[in-house]
Amino acid sequence: MRAIWLLLAATTLLAGTTSALYEDQAGLHDWHLPLLGRPLNALFHKGDTRATQLFVLTDRSTLASVNPRNGNLVRRHALVDGNATALRASGQRLATLNSDGGRRLLRAWDATSSFLLWERAVTASAGAHEGDIAFTPAGDLLLLADCSTLHLVSGMSGATIWTAALPTSESVCYDKIHASSASARVVGRDSKGVQVVRVDLKDGETVDTTPTVKCPKDTRVLLADNTDASLYAAWAVRKADNIVLHAKEAKEGAKLRSHSVQLEDKHAQYSLKTLTGDGSVLLLSVRSKAAATVRLFTLQDGDIVPYLQLDEKHSGAASVFTHVRADKGQLFVVRLFAVDATTASVQVYDLTKKKPVAEHTISHDFSQTGPFVQARAELALAKGGDVNAVRVLATTADGSVHMLRDKTVSWTREESLADAAFVEAIDLPENKLLSQDNDELDEPLQLSEHISSWSRFLRRVVTHVNQLSQLVRHFTGGDSDHAVTGKAGTHGDDILHRDTFGLRKLLVFATRSGKLLALDSAHRGKIVWSRYLGTRQESAPAVVTGLFPVRTTVVKFPPLLSVVLENALEGGAVSTTVHSIDALSGNDYSIHVADDSEASLSATVVYAPGMRKVYRLPLESSRDRLHLLAMLDTNDKIHVWPNTPETRQQVMAASSALAFTNGAAVGSRTLAGRVAVATKEASVVDTVESWKIALPEGAQIIAVAKRPAHDPTASIGRTLGDRSVLFKYLNPNLVAVALVTGTGRLEVMLLDAVSGAVLHHAVHDDAMIDAQHTVHIVLSENWVVYTFAGRGTGVNPKGTVAVVLELFESAIEDMRVESETISAYDSLRPHVVSRAFTLPYGVDAAGVTSTRSGITTKKLLLAFPSGQVCGVTRRLMDARRPVEPPSDADKEEGLVPYDPVIPISPQWMLSYNQTVMGVRHILSFPSLMESTALVLAYGQDIFFTRDTPSGTFDMLSEDFSKGTLLLTIVGLSLGIMVAGPMVRRKKLNAHWK
Amino acid sequence: MLQPAMRGSAGLQEHVAFDPALLTPDTRVVLDNGRYTGHLRQDGGFIIPGVPDGDYLLEVWTANMEFPKVKLSIENGAVQATVSATGAEWGSPGAGLPYPLTLSPLAQREFFAKREGFNIMSLFANPYMLMMGFSVIMLVVMPKMMKNMDPEALQEMQQNQADLHNSISNVPDISQKLANFFSPKE
Structure with a gap:
């Protein structure tokens, strides 16, 4: 009851300051990209309905149904307990398996309605493997929970039909099910060989156990012959110049079959695979320095029969194979490969013919996606068995998903965005910066001299006419950038330029796998450009470890981004590469200075192995206006990017003011600070340790926050009710660190990053910290909010706790530090005021709104695990909320009385009824309007919106009726015109009286 | 026989009675912020499988509805459900609830402000x-x-x-x- 009363009180109090969305505004300023993640398993499934459905299970443990025609998401489920590992379909039912330590969670879903049918948990001995499931022909489910237990579960209800303990020997682990009509075959392996157990589907009795087929561990595969009646173990052995393939049926007294393949190069690498699932096709790929080939073999009556030999492009990535089994048992092999950098090819082979039965070339830009890594295909077959159409669902190395239909790419889902690790919002250049006008003014004198004065004059006139027509369009609203939606007008849509209010940004995402994507925030996240920087070899994928804005939009210079990539080298070393990329086009950016190679900047700079961390320095190169990057190597020396004599000198000159923190990152177990020192050696700047905090044994950093890059301070103090002022403690080097130092023990420290001084230290003994209960810190100006989950002990509630800290220079009003400047080495400690609150929901990510000058009241941005993004005004998250009944001064200051519960109203949900899944980061960017902050939530889904925490005080309200205003003016003018002469006449008449 | 998921994991059964169209298939009933999850069936029921003994906070994750919170104490497989709320003392349980649970929504979430027409x-x-x-x-x-x-x-x-x-x-x-x-x- 009290909560409701407080909610009412709060909403009435805040009615003037917070603006909820109107229903017709939904989707106008905000956009949401629902994403799934990289597919682990995809199924083209024909259930009872005629239309094919496409089901996907992804690495983000998301089960989704995607419309195969247009790629739109139909429905999805987050299967977040443990990892989702398997997806199977039969009839109208889907089955998924989750592995969560010692639990196997088996779920059955309705293929049409997507509702759950039933779910079961089964214990398993942990660690062996993640389990396997298979549908029996009758529609029941076989579950191999661990190495030795097989369950049969009713497909209808999920009830257990039988549980069988498989015949165990010490080392054999059963990890794969082959289901057929009367019996289930379970495959077990140990270091020596492969063994198959046949289990009766009726009662779970073991029918027979084959003797172990002895085969080497590294190359062995299991395959069925073309009738699926017998199972074989196959392996490859290198013998002199040959690779010998062996196959042996898992049966008593089976013969060993062999086939020898001649190798042209002795040192060629080879690998043996089967086609996915129940594959009866053996794939041997051989890759030498000169050539690469793939050979396909089938088993016919136990003999290894070579079927096809395909040459691979040596430099390119390997082909991806998949297979389709037609209803009549016909087997097709589908090969997907890159012909060149912009062309892909799909070939379909019928196993009875030597030539492809269908072949299509498709234009596909591999520079944006990387090579194909996985495929699933569907064929439309004519009555005679000919292939009418091919549909291939292909995953590329960056994680994006493409549907290739015959000769075209029918749709693409940018699932790589679900893996976004870094994001930068790029301010677009103003339109006129790029315009003709500017070019003319900037024209060199020599060039102007060669143009006749008449043509120059004409050019000037044309420019002015153009500008005039733009002005007219601006007033008529034809061209003007839409003030409400921030959408650029139709004119000049293809040119990226800033809108009137700076609401349009270019959001550049970088995924860990090396994909860069630029999304236009004004066009619902339309992709402007994308690139794949990852390497093509599977063994050592490049990892993006940083994305830095090194130059913002400046006249005549494009905005610039630096991407830091780490490539694993042979021998375990890691080399660091810095890529410079023009943020507007996505192209490489390099600077060429004639006659001076040292001053030039190449688009990719490779550093020697041993770089530990990259920092963005607060220094700018004078000529190109680039922010300098500093790379700290394992010897704690600084390497500068760009590496020119000028920049080195700059760093050297500023070295006394450069301080670095080491280990202020999630997962770190140390915390230390370093300062730069100039050395005699010209090219390298050294660092020395300046402070170190001894963390308790076993302590680990779980959350870190520092002040955002854009954190303006509008007022340096807080005015109290009695007109006195509490001055804010504004330290640009403030860092907040959360540590877990034992079970349920959370420590939060506020540090000065330069001196290492601990400014505040709080310990919470009743915290719950695990995968579901994470800690988040938000820091802005002198305001710190951190959230953690309370364990629920005694009087303490179970649920999310949000602690608000506010830092002041002094506890006494109107007291300031008696100094013009404050040094980090002063012994000044802030006065910290704190309050703790309880939030009704868990928190997955936290952020704070950012506006142009920081005048607007801030909002705490929270993402809830149920999929909402919410904004809570700072007036509620205030450390000065009075616990006692508020005094007159408190009322004057506008303080809300303290209540431990923050009642979250649905109207504060920025995402309203949409479900934004898996948010891990919330960022906010300022627009040119002080009232409006742009909000971006990402992690899995991407959600972008704008918020006005103090209302739209600097723009006309949307429902302001300009028509009424005009009508009133017209009415008044008419009234004056009519009344004026009347009054004059009346006055005149009065004089005559 | 399938072994019980963990000792005393009876599973929590529940039925919801109101407009089912608002409860989408992605509705989840979770214990301790997602540590254990039960997905909603079409008939409104759910089971959270494999829950070991302990004290849990039950919440319903769905976009359109606000559901009450429930404290569950599972001891030797016997489930005791009591009313809970945000900020309520964990140690002193609220009113008891029948088990299997029947949860009904507290309110439908109103995300949008009402636009005031001309009056x-x-x-x-x-x-x-x-x-x-x-x-x-x-x-x-x-x-x-x-x-x-x-x-x-x-x-x-x-x-x-x-x-x-x-x-x-x-x-x-x-x-x-x-x-x-x-x-x-x-």
């Missing part, structure tokens, strides 16, 4: 409109009232007004005084 009453409730209306009325009514007034009373009133005016003009002018105060003495 003639709100126009007249505007203080400026009220002031204007009052002055118009006074403009029309006052002269008539004056006319109907007793001439003696009228005279008296006028006298009163004149007195008041005099007394006001007798009050020393503050601005003059301040100016005198601050100006340098001759």
